[in-house]
Amino acid sequence: MNIRLILLLLLFSVQFSWSQPADQKVIAKIGSEIISESEFIERYELTPQLYAGVKGTEDALKKELLYSIIAEKLWALEAESMGLDNSELIKSTYKAVEKMCVRDALYRENILNKVQLSENYLSEAFRRNSLILDLHYIFSNDESEIFKIYNQLKSGTDFYSIFLQRPESGLQEKPYNVSYGQMDKAVEDKLYGLKPGEITEPLKAPNGWYIFRLLSIDQKIIENAHESEEQKKYVLKVAEATITDSLYKSFYSNFFTNVNAETNRELLFRLSEPVIQALKFRSLKENISAGDKIYLNSDDLYKIEAALGQETLNSVFIKVNNQTATIDDFLQELSIEKFYVDSLDNDHIRGRLNFYVKRFIEHELLASEGYKRGLQNLPEVRRYLNIWKSYFLSEALRNKIRDSIEVTDDETYEYFLKRDGDTSLTIEVKIIEVLTDNLDIIRTVLDKLKDGADFRELAVKYTTREEAKKNNGELGFFNSKEYGEIGSKASLMNVGEMYGPIKVQEGYSLFKLIEKKETKNFTKQNFEQRKDLLKVELKSKKYSDAIIKKTLQLANKYNFQINEEILRSIKVFNTTTVVYRNFGFGGKLLAVPLTPPNYIWFKFWQEQENLAP
The missing domain is CATH 3.10.50.40 (Chitinase A; domain 3)
Structure with missing residues (x-):
C-alpha cells in the first residue's frame, strides 16, 4: 500500500449539503470536463486565503484559482490517458474516499432524512x-x-x-x-x-x-x-x-445486532510493535510534551509497512460475517483516520489500536450496506468523487514528473555561475515558519493565532523543520530563489505579513515574513559549501518549469474555454482556515482538494494565442 496521496486529504469542520442546482452555470470547459459555478465557489470559499491581499485583488485571486483548477483537470485527463487511473495507488485511494461517501449517503438516507420536528x-x-x-x-x-x-x-x-x-x-x-x-x-x-x-x-x-x-x-x-x-x-x-x-x-443498535467479527490477535500484536516504535521515535524527535497528541504520519506508515513485510500486509486480519480484510486494508484506514495517542504507554497504544480496529469493522460493514443499496451511484456522490478523482490523478502525474527530474553536479555548477556569478540584485528574506505534514497542527496554530498567541512561540513548538526549531522559529536570511514557493512568495510580501498554508514537498508551510533585504553579489560563494542546497533549489526550479511547460502542452492538446462574464459576476468570500468535511458514520477529509497553485502557465498560453495568425 502507498499512503502518500491519502495523507494529503486530511481545522474548522462543516456539514455539507449534497444538492446541486439542475441549471448550474458552466464557468469553464476542459476537454470532456467542466468546472461549474457551484464547484468553483465551493473550492474558492473552502480554500484558505490567509491575508489574501498579498496576492492581489479578489478578481486576481479568482483567476489564479480557476487557472489552477483548469490545470488540475488537464493533468487528470492526461493521467487517465496514460492509464494511471488503473494504478494500485489511485484505485486504493479513490476506493477509501468512495467508502466514506457511501457511508455518508447511508447516514443521510437512514438518519438525516428522517429527522422531523413535530x-x-x-x-x-x-x-x-x-x-x-x-x-x-x-x-x-x-x-x-x-x-x-x-x-x-x-x-x-x-x-x-x-x-x-x-x-x-x-x-x-x-x-x-x-x-x-x-x-x-x-x-x-x-x-x-x-x-x-x-x-x-x-x-x-x-x-x-x-x-x-x-x-x-x-x-x-x-x-x-x-x-x-x-x-x-x-x-x-x-x-x-x-x-x-x-x-x-x-x-x-439494530444494524450491528448479530455481527460476528473475528480479529487475528497475533497479527494485531505484531502490528503494534512497529507502531509503538514509530510513535516513540516521533515523540522524541519532535520533543512532544507529555499528554499532547502524537500522530502517525506518512513516513511512519511507510516504515511500518516495511517492518511488517508484504506477506504480513496481505494476511487476513479481520473476518466479519462473510467479509475479510487484510493488515494492508487496515493501514489504509489508519492513513485516513489519522491515528494518534496521547500516552506512550504500550498498553495504551495497543488499546487505541484495538479501538481503531473496532471502528474499521463498523466502517466496512456500513460501506458494504451502502454499496448493496447502490448509494455509490447517486449523482451527488459521483459529483463529489469526480472532484477528488481529478485531484488524485493530477497529483499522480505531477509526482511522476517530480520523480523523473535529475540534477547533475555539472548542471549545478553552471546554475551556480549563472545565479551567483553576476552583480545583479538578490532579494534575501527571513521568515518564521511552521512546517508540518499534519493539517491538524495547522488548524491548531491558526486557532491560537486568532486568540492572540505569538507566532514565534507556536513555530518553536510545532515546526518540524529542525533549522527553524533550533533558531527560535526562524529561518535565517536566505535567497528568495531558495525553498521553492516559500521563497518566491516571501519576496513579494511586506514585512509582518503571513502566508499559507501552502503545500510543499515536506508537508504544509505557514510562514510570516519578518525581514527582507536586497544585496549585490560582487563575489562568488564557495560552490562546494553550497552544492547540496543549490541542487535542491535547481531541482525545484526544473520541476516548476516542467509543470508550466507540461500544462501549456496539455492546454493545447485538450483545449479549454472560460466564461469570463460568469467568472467576473461570481461573489465569493475568503476563509483563513483549513476546512474539513465531516462524514456521516465517521470520517473526515479536506472539504475540497488543496490544489497546488499553478496559474503562471496561463500567461504563456495567452502570449501564444496573441501570436497566432
Missing part, C-alpha cells in the same frame, strides 16, 4: 428552554452503594441527612443549575419530569451514578428581541441534534 416536540422543547432547574445531587461510582442510598431515601430517610455527610456536598454550596440541551436526553426527561422536592432514581453516567433532587424551578429571563431570536435558533438546533442522535442510536 409541533408537540417543539412545544415541549421551548417550554424546557424557558426553565432553569435548581438541583442537588448525590454521587457514587459504586452501583451497589448508590442503590442502597436510593432505597434509604425511598424508605423515608431525609435527602440532606445523607447529602451533607458526603464529599460532593462541598461542591454544591450553590445549587447545580440545569438548562435545556445541557444533559443527555434520557437524563433530561427525568429531570424535567420532577416536581420540587422530588428525587430521581439512580441515573448512570460515564463517571458513575447520580441521584438528583429538584429544589426549585426558575424562569429564564429574555431581555430583548435579539436574545429571543438567538434562543429560538438554539432550541431548534438542540431539538434537531437530539432527534438525530436518537435515530443514530436506534439505527446503530
Whole structure:
C-alpha cells in the first residue's frame, strides 16, 4: 500500500449539503470536463486565503484559482490517458474516499432524512428552554452503594441527612443549575419530569451514578428581541441534534445486532510493535510534551509497512460475517483516520489500536450496506468523487514528473555561475515558519493565532523543520530563489505579513515574513559549501518549469474555454482556515482538494494565442 496521496486529504469542520442546482452555470470547459459555478465557489470559499491581499485583488485571486483548477483537470485527463487511473495507488485511494461517501449517503438516507420536528416536540422543547432547574445531587461510582442510598431515601430517610455527610456536598454550596440541551436526553426527561422536592432514581453516567433532587424551578429571563431570536435558533438546533442522535442510536443498535467479527490477535500484536516504535521515535524527535497528541504520519506508515513485510500486509486480519480484510486494508484506514495517542504507554497504544480496529469493522460493514443499496451511484456522490478523482490523478502525474527530474553536479555548477556569478540584485528574506505534514497542527496554530498567541512561540513548538526549531522559529536570511514557493512568495510580501498554508514537498508551510533585504553579489560563494542546497533549489526550479511547460502542452492538446462574464459576476468570500468535511458514520477529509497553485502557465498560453495568425 502507498499512503502518500491519502495523507494529503486530511481545522474548522462543516456539514455539507449534497444538492446541486439542475441549471448550474458552466464557468469553464476542459476537454470532456467542466468546472461549474457551484464547484468553483465551493473550492474558492473552502480554500484558505490567509491575508489574501498579498496576492492581489479578489478578481486576481479568482483567476489564479480557476487557472489552477483548469490545470488540475488537464493533468487528470492526461493521467487517465496514460492509464494511471488503473494504478494500485489511485484505485486504493479513490476506493477509501468512495467508502466514506457511501457511508455518508447511508447516514443521510437512514438518519438525516428522517429527522422531523413535530409541533408537540417543539412545544415541549421551548417550554424546557424557558426553565432553569435548581438541583442537588448525590454521587457514587459504586452501583451497589448508590442503590442502597436510593432505597434509604425511598424508605423515608431525609435527602440532606445523607447529602451533607458526603464529599460532593462541598461542591454544591450553590445549587447545580440545569438548562435545556445541557444533559443527555434520557437524563433530561427525568429531570424535567420532577416536581420540587422530588428525587430521581439512580441515573448512570460515564463517571458513575447520580441521584438528583429538584429544589426549585426558575424562569429564564429574555431581555430583548435579539436574545429571543438567538434562543429560538438554539432550541431548534438542540431539538434537531437530539432527534438525530436518537435515530443514530436506534439505527446503530439494530444494524450491528448479530455481527460476528473475528480479529487475528497475533497479527494485531505484531502490528503494534512497529507502531509503538514509530510513535516513540516521533515523540522524541519532535520533543512532544507529555499528554499532547502524537500522530502517525506518512513516513511512519511507510516504515511500518516495511517492518511488517508484504506477506504480513496481505494476511487476513479481520473476518466479519462473510467479509475479510487484510493488515494492508487496515493501514489504509489508519492513513485516513489519522491515528494518534496521547500516552506512550504500550498498553495504551495497543488499546487505541484495538479501538481503531473496532471502528474499521463498523466502517466496512456500513460501506458494504451502502454499496448493496447502490448509494455509490447517486449523482451527488459521483459529483463529489469526480472532484477528488481529478485531484488524485493530477497529483499522480505531477509526482511522476517530480520523480523523473535529475540534477547533475555539472548542471549545478553552471546554475551556480549563472545565479551567483553576476552583480545583479538578490532579494534575501527571513521568515518564521511552521512546517508540518499534519493539517491538524495547522488548524491548531491558526486557532491560537486568532486568540492572540505569538507566532514565534507556536513555530518553536510545532515546526518540524529542525533549522527553524533550533533558531527560535526562524529561518535565517536566505535567497528568495531558495525553498521553492516559500521563497518566491516571501519576496513579494511586506514585512509582518503571513502566508499559507501552502503545500510543499515536506508537508504544509505557514510562514510570516519578518525581514527582507536586497544585496549585490560582487563575489562568488564557495560552490562546494553550497552544492547540496543549490541542487535542491535547481531541482525545484526544473520541476516548476516542467509543470508550466507540461500544462501549456496539455492546454493545447485538450483545449479549454472560460466564461469570463460568469467568472467576473461570481461573489465569493475568503476563509483563513483549513476546512474539513465531516462524514456521516465517521470520517473526515479536506472539504475540497488543496490544489497546488499553478496559474503562471496561463500567461504563456495567452502570449501564444496573441501570436497566432
